[in-house]
Amino acid sequence: MSELLLPPELEREMAAVYAELARAYEVVASALGLSCSGCPDNCCDSWFFHYTYCEWAYLWQGLKQLDGATLAAIHARAEAYLGAAHKAEAAGQRPRLLCPLNEGGLCRLYRHRLLICRSHGVPATLAGPDGRMRRFPGCFRCQELVAGSFGEPAQAPAMERTVLFRRLALVEQRLLGPDRRSYPRLRLTIADMIVQGPPQRQ
Template identity: 60%
Template sequence: MKELFLPPELSCEISEIYASMATAYDEVARAITLTCEGCPDNCCDSYFLHYTYCEWAYLWEGIRALDDARLDRIMQRARDYVEQSRVLIARGQRPQIMCPLNEDGLCGLYTHRLMICRTHGVPATLTRPDGQHLRFPGCFRCQEIVKATYAAETDAPAMDRTILYKRLAQLESRFLGDKRGLFPKIKLTIAEMIVGGPPRDIKTNRN
């Protein structure tokens, strides 16, 4: 099956969505005085799962630009991550393993990091398609600041993820086109996206 490449216009659009995420994140972070400076934790060891083919393809845009030696190192770390996480999950434990893209404490593919990597940290809200309203408290440091500063958690400003998620979902629909309903749903770590290679098209009777 052929590899799925993001068309240039969709690649630009996902970059714009990510830029909007960064702006919204920074506004809330400034309001509650949250910074990562001096934090004893590293969010890159969080067990994040990703759900869109367009982000998977965008990640591989960045991976293709790596030199061979660096790609080999990342690929080996990704294989180790997948193996270790499977063992932990089989034991009923949630993995807490450093992302294979992390190099010396920083993301080695920063411009191509995915949505959840960009939004994790600050308080956030989300209104689901069924109307259910969700609120996320943010990272542990954020929760400490909110508890010390606000009378109630809901008094703290929060990043509304709803419109950003909608834009990403619309982009996903355009990326997969009329075959979207035929693609299996995905729930992958970055390590699995690396080890599995770039996303690929599916076979249909029209292919």
């Protein structure tokens, strides 16, 4: 098998999706008065999964730009992360661990962070495959702001994720091509993506 690489045109489309997401995020954050400055919490210890090969490949584009020592340190943290996560899950607990890309409170791959990392924080809506609309309340600071300013959470502004997720799904289809059904479904943490190495063609 060979590495599954993002061609330039798909990389540009992903960058456009992320740029649009950033604009939509800022509109909602500004309307709510939400800022991460001085927050006692850290979103980078949230337990998230990622589901697309295109973002896995995009993450590795960023990792390959790091020097060997930095990449080795990140890999070691990712292995430790997975070990601790397995212990927490075995104990029936939801893991709450700092992302292996976080170093000194900052993401070492900030320009290559993934969609869920970019969208976490503000309220958001997402239409499921069945057409039902799901609403996400945002981070704890955001929920406090909403509770203090709106009678009901549903009255607060929210970022609509559906169109952006669909655009990312189209990138995924183009990347995997006609053989996409031969690819296993993904449910990976960033640590999994690091330890497993770049995605491979099937």
